[in-house]
Amino acid sequence: PSLARAQDPIRIAFIDPQSGTFAATGETGYLQLKFAADYFFNEKGGVLGGRQIEVIALDNKNSAADSQQQLRRAISEGIQIVYSGNGSAVASALSTAIERHNRRNPEQRVIFMNYAAVDPILTGADCSFWHFRFDSHSDTKMDVMTSHIATKADISKVYIIGQDYSFGKAVGDAAISMLAAKRPDIEVVGNELHPIGQVKDFTPYVTKIVASGADAIITGNWGGDMVALGRAIADAGLDVPIYTFYAAYDGITATLGEAGKNRIRLVHNDFANPVTSEERIAFTRAFKAKYPHKDLTQPRLATSLQMLVNAMEETGGTDPFQLALAMEDMRVTNMIGDEVWMRGEDHQSFQPLFVSVHTDENVVFDADNSGFGLVTEFRVPTQDTITESSCKMNRPQQ
């Protein structure tokens, strides 16, 4: 490579919604990745002997077709690394498209860093050599959630409600089978599916929940559906824990506010209050200083970047095939000192998981500047989160 080439930035395409209804998460994701790149690498002299990392946001409008269009744009511009994560449908479309593209155009390959899409199938039946997932998949999260429920002796009836699509259904199915294994005495008194984004008022559903006599609720709802459900439960005066995956940040925490206090429990892999790691505190403070209205919702973006950079330094370049090989079975230590392992077999990462509660007590780092935030109650170490791989990976030749 010529001298000039060596100074070119390493460009990363961040393909996520940047406009429309789903833009909020895509936008903070972009800012966080960019911030992490600057904070950890660019400000310290870059990588691969001085090359800067440049993150380019490409708007996929939350659509599979637009994601492909943006993928083609990224490829046209010679980009070899693609980040995406919002929505499993989009992620799986992108994964398929990248797999095909790399097969049809071996000289223009790209690697896919999935930072948030949790459908198990992405590292299961549909796993791809080019796809790496940095979030735990929903079955693992459900495993943690049910383990936590299992420790609560006062829970005997559980109501499951979710959005009517694959993720919502997967949550329901997993909850039922896992609860049956861990606490056979718990009765699942309802397993309801509602159309996604269509329900105006959840009170009718809450009525059913009340009538069922449930003393805990499990839901995979996110976005507006989560807020509306939380509100309706509080309005009806139903005082039972609600187990969720996505009930925080992007206005949700602020809107749930008092209504969700000590009701909402969240499974996640990004450590919340109390934060003990100095590195993490400094990172969070620096981010807040730059973007006061945003929250640091996905610290695993930093972890993923760390792995990527390690792989680059190891291989001395950015060739996606080499990067992918290098990342397999890589282990890095994240900001809070836990080890994250990228399993080579299916490109699924493993890390500790947490169950936290929505509250305004003992919150140092709040969400939405609302005073409310997450306080961790329960931690599951990495080894307990590891599940079998069902991936039969199709490994390309160099």
Add this chain to the structure above:
Amino acid sequence: MLKYVSWALFAVALIVLPQIFTSILSVSILNQMCIAIVFALSYNMLLGQGGMLSFGHAVYFGLGGFMAVHALLAIENEQMMFSVTLIPLVGGLFGLCAALFIGSFSTHKAGTVFAMISLGVGELIAASSLILVSFFGGEAGVSGDRTYGPPFLGFDFAQNIEVYYLAAAWLFLATVCMYLFTQTPAGRMANAVRDNPERAEFIGYSARRVRFISFIFSGFFAGIAGGLFALNYEILTEQNLNAVTSGNVLLMAYIGGLGFFIGPIVGAIVLTLINSVLSNYTDLWLLYLGLMFVLTVMFLPRGLTGFLMMHRTPWHLGKLHLLAKPYAVTAVPGSIFVFSMVCIVEMSHSNEPTFNVFGFALDPSSFLSWGALIIIACLAFIALRRTLPSLRDAWDTANAIDTKPGVRP
């Protein structure tokens, strides 16, 4: 004669364009345009020519596309064997079948009744697509691979450029067919029924049957567009048949100009470009797009094509040159105004300490940037208001038939 020349030009443009814009991205955008044009033209068969305002045209596009993907899957699984060049036809036929069924009850009436049935049917089918997972694949959609069919003239369609030429061929064919349809008795009666359905019945035509015919053809061509989509993206999702897609095609046809055959073509090209180009410069592109729509509807009621066609009279009168200077004079303050407004909007939206708009560095925290931009915007606006009357005068002059200009006091 002119007609044949335009068709030839059209064909040449289709062939040459990807040789000029060669990147993967541009080929992909061209591909998208082909799809959008067929779709928008099919929509205009309904609204522009048949007077049927549909809020659910994406249904036929989407259903055709889904069927096309299933056909791809069937080829992949070796249940069927035919060339993927015929995939759009599969989509078209399925769109036609869907239109046959839905049209059988929805074309009874035009106007609001038709519009609302199309809305209801659209919502129903979009919602069912999430429920009927085996056909629609839920929110993840269905995806297929276009490269499994027998090669066609040695092409296996692995590359986008091959798909482009296939799409362009279909586009050309579909456009010719749709144009010819407007020249047939059925096509002309569609216009008549749009104008006055009652009178049409008294000259021997069942308004319902006439609408029905337009409707199924429109469904057919929408299905072809869906099939092309399936070939290009190899995936169809719920989004391809929901209200957003239906709304989009309505906008394309309208912005382009409903009253003209080429209107939807213009609209499809412009909107595709905006969609794929503007969105890369700013995440406020939807805001600008909305603003643009509203302004177009207000000031160019006959769409972009209508605006161009307005220049036919001065052209025939040989007075087009009279407009050049006033246009230029208005364009200067106009573009400065638009530009400074864009800067102001972008600045108030920005998360970043400084950023560039078309090469200008702006600092949202500095009063200087704000003040300067606001003053520039105001000045440009005043200048614009000053120049508009002279443009209007020039326009009147250029359109006046009399030799003495300005007869009208």
Add this chain to the structure above:
Amino acid sequence: MSILQLQGLHKQFGNTPIIRDVSLKIAAGEKHAIIGPNGAGKSTLFHLITGRHTVSSGSILFKGQPIHNRPPYEIARLGLARSFQVTNIFPLLSVFENIRCALLWSQGYKYSFWHLLGKAKALNTRTEELLVEIGLQERRNLPAGELAYAEQRALELGIAIASGAEMILLDEPVAGMSHSEAKNAVELINRVTAGKTLVMVEHDMNIVFDMADKITVLVYGEIIASDVPSKIRGNAKVQEAYLGEVVEEHSHA
């Protein structure tokens, strides 16, 4: 042989009877006028015959076939064309297209989407001829909605006669036309309906008495007289219900 036969026709809107027990025979080739006071039900009668309204009871036979309660387009296809009292044209289509559309069915094109209009020589020549006949050849490319009122009336007439139907129903064909235009229109009507059956409603008595072979007087939905013009003129009941003294004045003018 009567080409059109109405038998015991009744029509009511809600509870209001408009047509009460109308029976009438119209012979093939006859020029028949229907006159009567405003609101007598003349236009309603036309609407019944041409399928715009359904009949409440009774029957209508055209060429021996029952046509009541059939949709307008089926009746039109049998060879029964009409014009409207309130102008009813295709406002956005050009004058030329208005006429051509009116010709399509009778020239056998039906719902064809495999014929090109531009190639249909006979159709286009016939359209041109008709344009000349109704005097609108210079306006041929104008959208019909932009024509002056009287021109629109002429076009209305043109659409009605275009198909060359065996029987033509004209509802106040010359209303709104000036004297000279009315005269031209009458000539035109005479020319194109030669050998055909014509039924018309008209308030201009000069024209009625000039043109009609037979006149039917409709008052409050009932036929009070149906006879040759000379007898009608003298009929006292008709004079009282409809004509007033105006007839004399007109005949003098």
Add this chain to the structure above:
Amino acid sequence: MIEVLIFATLNGLVTGLLLFMLASGLTLIFSMMGVLNFAHASFYMLGAYFAYSISLYLGFWPALIVAPVLVGLLGALIERYGLRRVHKSGHVAELIFTFGLAFLIEEAVQFFWGRATKDYRSPDLLDFPLFTLFGQNFPAYKAFMIFISIAIFIGLYFVLTRTRIGIIIQAAITHPHTVANLGHNVPLIFMAVFGVGTGLAGLAGVIAGPVLTTFPGMAMVLGSIVFVIVVIGGLGSLAGALVASLLIGLLQSYAIASDVGMPDLLAWLGISFERDHPLNDIWRLTLPQVAPILPYLLLVLVLIFRPSGLFGKRES
């Protein structure tokens, strides 16, 4: 079971009346001006956001008055400087205009208020359970919603039937010149109607915002359902809009409350099927699952069998 039924009825009533609040404004505009106002739900959203901002400074009650007025004024301005211009180019143009407007308003809201959900709350004064039945609270705020909706119905009904405004506007849609020739200031009336209609939407937003959450997608959720109501009820019929709103509110509420579905039906009929049957998806459908799409089904059926809607007199 009985508690589910009672609450389902209450919920249906609340949802229905809320929908009516929106539908009333749309009926007004739709029937009187013939404008299919696609942006209607957007004005509703604006109402909620305005009220949110105002309530931060002045509290809920002033917002209840000020926000709808602001929305109404905005609506009137949009009519004056936008819609009126477009009116000349016909209904489709008007529709596209409001369509673009809906787009624009949604984006503008995101621009000014951001994309995150807003913490807009009901007033403390009404923040208590009105009664508790079978362990479930019925918030006082919902009773307040019911009260306002009924007040709107009575008020509008009076204005429409006891004044000439209604007929003037109806006539002016088709014959603006003639109405002007009779001495009525048509543009002013149109502007007022649009203002009042959008103001009503704004009011609905102020009231619904705290219950249905205030976020940029709130217009989309309600956008087409309002049309469904207005059409099912019959164009231009206020009573029809009320009946249709309640019908849809109750229908959805009961559908959700019910636990029946195809499996029950099939079991009842004694039919069994394989789990991998191609129509498996259909055989497994339950009523609650399809509840939100029932209105569209109803819409299509009503239009096929009674194109003028339940209470509609005229067809358009």
Add this chain to the structure above:
Amino acid sequence: MLEVADLHAWYGKSHILQGVHFNVAQGEIVSLLGRNGVGRSTTVKTIMGEVEPSGSILFKDQQIVGKKSYEIAKLGIGCVPENRDIFPSLTVRQNLLLGMKSSKGSSRWSIDEMFRMFPNLGERADVPGGVLSGGEQQMLCMCRTLMGDPELIMIDEPTEGLAPKVVEQVGELLQEIAARGVAILLVEQKLTIALKISHRVYVMGHGKIVYEGSPQELREATEVRREWLEV
């Protein structure tokens, strides 16, 4: 009462009125005659403010050029257009109600009086205007305008489509209206009736007034009649 001077009007590029001038006094019936398409209806529309003119129109010594239609109507000019333009979806009674300028206020005319004058309308008071017979619509339109209590009423072809007997009736009605002090500008095709009831007549040709006189004079001016009115 009404003074029109040097009135010009255009439709797009075509110059329709090319300097029209005439006047109408209180209680007077003035006819505007002429062939089809000479611009008589356009004159009426122009006065009503529907067509943008240049020139001068004084109504009760007030310039009304440039005013909006409804303002002109409020000043007291009523107009019965040639295309009838009744409101098809409103009932006969509602049509008449709409004619009133305010819901209260006294008018020289009441709905009952109208129904007495035209029993046809009375019978059909609650039927939608759109289903009326052609002649009934014509009557309704005239009554509606009267309901607004205008001081000047412009009537465009009132007798078109009316049965001969009703034409007589309309003539009498017009005379009665005039007798109540209302000025009438009558645009007519049928010379017979125009000559019978008018006080003065104007003849229009090619967008200009080409003749002015009393009915008697016009009856005798065969030259004028031949050139501008008949064939």
